[in-house]
Amino acid sequence: xxxxxxxxxxxxxxxxxxxxxxxxxxxxxxxxxxxxxxxxxxxxxxxxxxxxxxxxxxxxxxxxxxxxxxxxxxxxxxxxxxxxxxxxxxxxxxxxxxxxxxxxxxxxxxxxxxxxxxxxxxxxxxxxxxxxxxxxxxxxxxxxxxxxxxxxxxxxxxxxxxxxxxxxxxxxxxxxxxxxxxxxxxxxxxxxxxxxxxxxxxxxxxxxxxxxxxxxxxxxxxxxxxxxxxxxxxxxxxxxxxxxxxxxxxxxxxxxxxxxxxxxxxxxxxxxxxxxxxxxxxxxxxxxxxxxxxxxxxxxxxxxxxxxxxxxxxxxxxxxxxxxxxxxxxxxxxxxxxxxxxxxxxxxxxxxxxxxxx
Numbered sequence: 602x603x604x605x606x607x608x609x610x611x612x613x614x615x616x617x618x619x620x621x622x623x624x625x626x627x628x629x630x631x632x633x634x635x636x637x638x639x640x641x642x643x644x645x646x647x648x649x650x651x652x653x654x655x656x657x658x659x660x661x662x663x664x665x666x667x668x669x670x671x672x673x674x675x676x677x678x679x680x681x682x683x684x685x686x687x688x689x690x691x692x693x694x695x696x697x698x699x700x701x702x703x704x705x706x707x708x709x710x711x712x713x714x715x716x717x718x719x720x721x722x723x724x725x726x727x728x729x730x731x732x733x734x735x736x737x738x739x740x741x742x743x744x745x746x747x748x749x750x751x752x753x754x755x756x757x758x759x760x761x762x763x764x765x766x767x768x769x770x771x772x773x774x775x776x777x778x779x780x781x782x783x784x785x786x787x788x789x790x791x792x793x794x795x796x797x798x799x800x801x802x803x804x805x806x807x808x809x810x811x812x813x814x815x816x817x818x819x820x821x822x823x824x825x826x827x828x829x830x831x832x833x834x835x836x837x838x839x840x841x842x843x844x845x846x847x848x849x850x851x852x853x854x855x856x857x858x859x860x861x862x863x864x865x866x867x868x869x870x871x872x873x874x875x876x877x878x879x880x881x882x883x884x885x886x887x888x889x890x891x892x893x894x895x896x897x898x899x900x901x902x903x904x905x906x907x908x909x910x911x912x913x914x915x916x917x918x919x920x921x922x923x924x925x926x927x928x929x930x931x932x933x934x935x936x937x938x939x940x941x942x943x944x945x946x947x948x949x950x951x952x953x954x955x956x957x958x959x
Contacts, residue, residue, distance in 0.1 A: 639750040640697035641678075642735050643712065645704040646671045653678040654736050656743060656750050665743040669736060675715045695721075696754045698728045698773065702791070705730055705805070705812040710780060717773055724774035727757045730805045730812075733794035741796050753799070766825035766833040769804045780807075783934045784921030788824075791815055804829075808915040816906065823899070823906045826850040826867070828918045835874065841894055842878035845871040845954065854923045860940040863920060865948045867903065872955035882956055896950040903948045911946075914938045 639656070646652035654669040672678045698716065700709065716722055742749055761770040769790040779787040786809075791802040803817030804824055816824055825833055826848070833848040848871035855864045873882065880887040910918055921937045932940075 639694060639754060640699060641695065642699040642701075642731070642739075643704055644701040644736070645707065651675060651678070654739070655682070656739060667736070667739055667743060675712060695723070695726055697750075697757065698726055699731050699735055700728065701735070702730055702732045702812075708810070709807065709812065710810045713773055713777055717777060724772065726773045727754070728771055728773050728776055728789055729757075730789045730791045731794055732791055732802055735794050737796050738794050738799065766830035768801045769825070769829060783931070784916060784925075784937065785919040786916040788917050806910070806913060806915045806917050808913065813913045813915055814909070816909065819902050820906050820909065823903045824917070826869070827852055827865070827903060827906070836871070838895065838898060841891070841898060842876065843873060843891070843895070844875040845895075846874035847871055854920055856920065856924050856944075860924070860944065862945045862947065863907070865903070865907070865946070867899070867948070867950050869899065869950060869952045873957045876957055888956060892952055892954055895954065896952045899950045899952070900948045903950070904946060907946050907948065911942050911944065914942050916941070
């Protein structure tokens with residue numbers, strides 16, 4: 602018993618002493634002393650520099666201030682911000698990374714790697730491509746709309762959780778995962794911004810480290826059905842004067858053994874929400890004709906999307922994954938893309954549409 606006391610008591614004393622000491626390597630995270638950063642806006646600066654913008658203080662009842670710095674390195678921006686603001690900026694609440702389109706044409710992957718390597722940053726950080734001057738929009742709106750940055754974050758979060766296919770939503774983990782996959786290429790949403798509003802523009806395609814092109818309007822809707830959420834809450838088909846709702850798709854892709862033909866079969870279910878065409882859709886024969894019109898239109902639009910990816914030699918549709926087999930050695934990415942570029946494509950839609958609800 603005496604031996605146990607001689608061993609345990611000194612240990613307890615050491616614990617009490619150490620718990621009362623402050624280590625020089627422990628960061629000060631006192632609430633009153635820190636300002637969590639909600640977003641970073643990255644732009645192309647002058648003379649090869651990087652322009653970083655954020656809004657401080659985030660989500661607080663204080664007057665908003667827009668901070669913009671020109672730096673050579675991303676990590677330098679974090680340090681320089683702390684020299685200009687009375688609270689220490691922390692990246693633990695970083696939720697959005699907004700990259701200007703002009704900067705994306707020059708570099709993206711190196712920026713992503715730098716941010717993802719920071720242990721304070723969540724892998725669920727939303728990444729967005731911005732077309733236009735986002736800083737001017739912030740400068741105008743920051744005093745008129747409280748918690749503007751939080752509003753943008755909630756919008757991305759809403760569409761990610763709902764999986765409505767209305768827009769492409771990508772986090773940094775998903776982006777980098779596809780960067781290192783041999784049979785897929787990453788995508789990002791594009792938002793167009795002016796001094797008055799921010800609107801969804803479409804989806805940007807990347808190949809290796811390069812931003813190679815984008816799709817919008819109907820091509821973007823086809824991308825949502827073929828490769829993203831496989832669901833659209835609303836799909837207006839203006840040339841046919843019809844709007845479809847609750848559209849769900851099942852996609853089957855097949856590449857022949859000689860890698861010369863890609864066959865895509867898409868099963869689509871939905872309902873008619875609005876119709877302003879000339880057909881009497883109360884008639885079963887006329888409804889069948891409208892159904893055929895919808896199939897033909899969707900086939901043409903999907904074909905345009907696939908041909909665009911072939912021309913860009915990009916793999917946002919992940920077609921190459923359908924060539925994998927346990928009995929065959931996987932092709933190199935370069936070899937596969939050479940096949941894909943020249944592949945004949947067949948698209949077939951099987952559409953089942955419920956008539957207009959009364």
